[in-house]
Amino acid sequence: MNMGQLYMVATPIGNPEDISLRAIRILGEVDVVICEERRQGSTLLKKLGITPKQLISLNEHNEAEQAATLVQRMALGEKMALISDAGTPVFADPGAELIRQAVKMGIPVTAVPGASSLMALLSLLDTKVERFVYAGFLSRSPQERRQELQRLLRLNLPLVLMDTPYRLSSLLEDIEKTAGKNRRVTLGLNLTLPGEQVLRGTVSEIRRMVQDRKAEFILLIH
Template identity: 40%
Template sequence: MDKPSKYPAGADPVSNEPGTLWVVATPIGNLRDLTYRAHDTLARAEWIAAEDTRHSQRLLESYGIRARLISLHEHNEASRIPRLLRLLEAGRAVALISDAGTPLVSDPGARLVQAAAEAGVPVRAVPGASSLLAALSVAGFAAERFLFEGFLPARPAARRSRLAPLAAEVRPVVLFEAPHRIVACLHDLAEAVGEGRRVVVARELTKRHETLLRGPIAEVLARVEADPAQQRGEFVVVLEGAPPRAEAEGQDPDEVLRPLLAELPVKQAARLAARILGQRRNALYQRALALKGEVSGEE
């Protein structure tokens, strides 16, 4: 695609409004996922703010797009904003892109968009690829509502603390994870919500080596541990929501409290267990105190 595409009669793919900040989604892997509108917007932009200019330059060159690039990442966003605002206020067309997918979704750019809006600069979205929605669409879990947790903390204790409340979450949960932490993430996820909860691990979405692993967490974890290839690339993890409270009736409270107490204070563990089991918090708090005492006695 080296020329602006043709649109249906009457379509207005790109506004001629001067001084607009265009927030443009780019492919997450397959270059053919760049939309016609995104192509034309980038081709007409005078400046493109990119997370990694070398990475984005290769994308633009593959489409024959020539534009002036300016870096915008988490370490320089604050210092870049005044310059970009001056360009926008002078009537320049500026596009914002990330390395892949939709900007601002676990990527920099929020401060620029907020500053532009506060300055009265028009901000327009050019939607497209998103690994978050791509993974959710193929997971097979009902997603009228879902929870996006982004990247988990790198430190094990902080990661487990973030995962613990998910035991009671009835909505599907979407996570991003780095390749060197995917095994640890699945281990901690199994501890937090139970080995039998279903999960989908989407690796390298839209790319040549894309894989989707489905099943109970324990089963998926075993497959990832057994295959080094499944520990490389970019990962989106979709966790099935917890069963409704009615389905949790009859479950042994100790089975819920013990893993929560391993990571959380007694009060917080009792509160989450009450949500999972649909039981009174006070009774679960007393049981949690007893279990905590049992553990301390063993030690």
């Protein structure tokens, strides 16, 4: 019996048109589409006009157990695709354990690249960035978050951060307190969506522009 395969399929981060022809084909062909949450996965696939043969959830709560079951099925010949709620799978999302077990079993793992909020922001910068540090989501605790920021800023490299929409304001406040009000930042808000914005300036200027606004974002500290 032929071994199955695992595809890591990038999906749109906002605009549903940001999906590759290859991704659409793979998602329509595989036996199983694996997503973080069934409801969000189903909604996303419906927008893309894709009806999966089977939809299974894999998240931080069930990954260890679910991965073992899925890998066994792939070992018997099934092909599966992992998607995240938005963007590139595993990048600040579940999936690493699934890949680890698949690789251990000798199952081919293939990337189907596409939308990424990180690359979207970097492509819009008005300054050259050859090296940077991606720190992702910092601690939820304000005190711990500031300590993490202090350690990361000592690296003296551009720093990329993400977080949930409701922590945008508090994150900017923490950056101002640790890096100083004149530290330059670039903030991407709701990238690829009709109302997307890219704000450039000092952290104090960006704080005044944003105030208590909530939006999907990715942030670069220069």
